[in-house]
Amino acid sequence: MKTIYKLIAIAFGALAVAACSDDLDTRPEGDTMTEDQKKEIYEQNPEKLEADVLSLYSSMIELLAIEDWYGGQLHFDFGYAAVMLMMDSWGQDMPSEDSSYNWFASSQDMTDRTQTSPLGYFIWNNLYKQLGLANQVIATVPAESEDATSLNFRGQALAVRAFDYLNLVQLYQYTYVGHENELAVPIIAETMTNDEAKNNPRATVAEVYEQILSDLKEAIAILPETGVSGQVNRKVAYGLRARAHLLMQNYDQAYDDAVEAAKGYLPYSIAEVSKPSFNAFNHAWLWGNVISETNDVVLSGIVNFPAHMCSFTGNGYSPGYSGRYINSQLYSRIPDTDVRKGWWATVDEDGQWVAPNVDWTWAITYNGSAYNIAEWEGWQAPYLNVKFGAYNDLYDNATNACDIPLMRVEEMLLIQAEAKGLSQNGSVAEGKAILESFVQTYRDPSYTCTASSKEEFIDAVWFQRRIELWGEGQSWFDIMRLKKPVHRLGTNFESTVAWNLPAEASIFPLIIPEAETNVNPACTNNPIAAAPQAGQTY
Structure with missing residues (x-):
């Protein structure tokens, strides 16, 4: 009855691979204006930086960003929300049809882990391109600036860069704890030249987290508490740092940051989520794509x-x-x-x-x-x-x-519960009290957390996260962070993509695209693992 657009899937044939040095360029092009000249202009009129800052957010919803690289249109090429869908498709909580109409099918069957995968290139390009835009702003505004507007812009860029690194480090290596010295991704400083970027080895997991925490520490110090909807403010930076500390099992710090992030926000009520929601920025959203x-x-x-x-x-x-x-x-x-x-x-x-x-x-x-x-x-x-x-x-x-949610206060409350329950200065009982308060007040008045050990409590919080954050790009990071298996057998996954994978399976980390390794030979790669086979338990 409704109008259906007839769609023709683009065959994944030979790829016109282009060097990605432009996407990784950390400095504005210098053929018309030097960095010193830009700084002088911005010092006289800081608002001119606004266009560069807005590009941080427009890049998150860019349409067909890799069309030239691929040589055609790809209907998953619509920004960071597509990365969220890819990540959720890798796990066990979002089955979908295994058909030619499913543009995330190669994520669902995990055949996107190759050096030439369009989805793999899309993720790398999406995050590093935004990171490069952030570096341009950071390079332009000195840390010692006394102009409030410029410092706000620098703080936004620092927080966005931390967001990109926090995603990258979780995608290209196993989780922090137990893998601190494993190779993750290259760190690109705002002072780095193109030649340096083309000879830039992967940093360790610990080094990437050090960069993340450094960026967020400065961002929190200079960002205002509130700002424009859809842009980063101090609360969002606290939320990002809460995520990072939870990953590092710095539970006391994760709790404190999640508390700061949540101040002033109110979760969706039971009435609000008793109908289709999550489509417009509201009182529960700290950050989202507007x-x-x-x-x-x-x-x-x-x-x-x-x-x-x-x-x-x-x-x-x-x-x-x-x-x-x-x-x-x-x-x-x-x-x-x-x-x-x-x-x-x-x-x-x-x-x-x-x-x-x-x-x-x-x-x-x-x-x-x-x-x-x-x-x-x-x-x-x-x-x-x-x-x-x-x-x-x-x-x-x-x-x-x-609108698309990127961070909600409900996540911060779940971080508070988990962190308090596992910290040295807390207890499972205290964590359970926070968890029960959230669920009983906003989701299920009859809820009781029955966990009696830390292991059971971790699973209780994870269960709530799987439900609450479903479809918001968090499920894969939880699987990696908690070292959980992926179980699809005996569920409503189609038989062609149903299997059971162990925790930290060899196929979990992504493969760095050859478009990067070709122009940056110092960047080594993860080993390529065979895609899982239908019906198998590994």
């Missing part, structure tokens, strides 16, 4: 996050072609009293689509006639995501201009 109807990713029609993640969109791959589902075993563990069980729709014994605990209608009206939204949109299977609402909460909305 999307307007005029952004290129929206004007593209279907090359954007809602096209793949919103089951209510009138213009996309989901639903009908490649929907996003929850692991059926995980879903079965969610209590019926938990409002979040309504974030996924199932089919009852009468064959009717239902979602428990929801406060929204299934009806859609077209030309005066009423239709069931599930039938209208062509929903294909149970456990379908209805967490992410349509733009302006309008069913069948073809305008995919939903």
